[in-house]
Amino acid sequence: MVTQTLQERLAEQDLTERIGHTPLVPIQGLEGVAGSVRVYGKAEWFNPGGSVKDRAAWNIIRTAEGSGALSGDRMLIDATSGNTGIAYAWIGATRGHRVKLCVPANASLARKRLMTALGAELVLTDAMEGTDGAIREARRLMAEEPELYFYADQYANPANWQAHYHGTAAEIWDQTGGKLTHLVAGVGTSGTLVGTGKRLKELNPEIEVIAVQPDSPFHALEGLKHLASCEVPSIYDPRVARRTVEVRSEDAIDAAQRQARRGLLLGWSAGAALVAAERVARELDRGVVVAILPDGAERYLGDSGWEASR
Numbered sequence: 105m106v107t108q109t110l111q112e113r114l115a116e117q118d119l120t121e122r123i124g125h126t127p128l129v130p131i132q133g134l135e136g137v138a139g140s141v142r143v144y145g146k147a148e149w150f151n152p153g154g155s156v157k158d159r160a161a162w163n164i165i166r167t168a169e170g171s172g173a174l175s176g177d178r179m180l181i182d183a184t185s186g187n188t189g190i191a192y193a194w195i196g197a198t199r200g201h202r203v204k205l206c207v208p209a210n211a212s213l214a215r216k217r218l219m220t221a222l223g224a225e226l227v228l229t230d231a232m233e234g235t236d237g238a239i240r241e242a243r244r245l246m247a248e249e250p251e252l253y254f255y256a257d258q259y260a261n262p263a264n265w266q267a268h269y270h271g272t273a274a275e276i277w278d279q280t281g282g283k284l285t286h287l288v289a290g291v292g293t294s295g296t297l298v299g300t301g302k303r304l305k306e307l308n309p310e311i312e313v314i315a316v317q318p319d320s321p322f323h324a325l326e327g328l329k330h331l332a333s334c335e336v337p338s339i340y341d342p343r344v345a346r347r348t349v350e351v352r353s354e355d356a357i358d359a360a361q362r363q364a365r366r367g368l369l370l371g372w373s374a375g376a377a378l379v380a381a382e383r384v385a386r387e388l389d390r391g392v393v394v395a396i397l398p399d400g401a402e403r404y405l406g407d408s409g410w411e412a413s414r
């Protein structure tokens with residue numbers, strides 16, 4: 105029998121082992137939903153970095169380590185509005201990789217501080233250009249000195265959606281005993297929606313996948329993209345979602361505030377997912393609706409949405 109030393113056992117407790125396997129929580133307080141319809145939220149803030157993006161960042165990093173694309177002194181570079189950057193930064197720090205992040209200047213102070221505290225180098229880009237401006241800057245830096253970087257390219261990297269195909273989907277399938285009928289997920293890079301939706305539809309083609317987007321280019325839904333006015337991520341596959349529900353920022357914020365009174369602290373994109381889930385659930389006589397809740401409220405406490413909350 106091989107006995108492990110304490111040091112060996114502790115080495116296996118690397119926090120990357122704790123990514124995924126997040127709880128599925130019942131959502132209460134939705135209006136106009138039949139008693140035979142269940143709505144659950146996948147509580148992604150339970151990931152060590154506090155968001156769903158740990159899954160994609162970890163799969164991107166370990167795939168690049170495996171292929172040798174991220175080796176030696178190469179620095180990981182990517183564009184992000186926050187959560188992916190935090191995920192790259194903490195996983196990079198754990199694994200000994202340097203990380204450079206192109207971030208729109210108006211990303212929240214808390215997010216920027218978290219990324220720099222974790223040792224990442226930030227390149228702030230024009231706030232008016234949003235994440236598209238940050239993507240252009242990452243591409244420019246990469247083109248200028250390709251030998252310096254591994255360009256993680258979360259908007260085009262298949263390891264992003266594959267993290268959800270192999271992880272998130274299997275978890276939801278098991279957690280609902282294969283009974284879910286509807287999946288609701290917001291679209292940023294689209295990795296969550298495409299990977300989770302694709303796999304669940306393979307497991308049961310009857311499952312309906314619903315995409316969530318902000319209703320206008322100017323919105324407060326951090327992490328989500330208004331695809332009609334943005335560069336569409338190349339990993340986006342329009343065949344996965346049967347329909348798209350557009351959500352107003354005010355409604356998403358209101359939903360997050362209402363859930364806080366029930367003990368669930370949600371970020372704005374999670375609020376948007378619940379607005380969409382409520383609309384879908386109202387149309388049903390029976391069913392099991394699962395909404396992906398990408399992060400929690402704590403990254404948004406400086407936002408005016410919480411100032412207004414009494």
Ligand SMILES: Cc1ncc(COP(=O)(O)O)c(C=O)c1O
Nearest residue numbers: 187292293294295296327373398
């Ligand atoms: C808060 C938040 N919600 C939703 C998303 C969208 O997830 P995905 O990029 O997998 O589409 C992100 C992505 O960064 C996010 O940070």
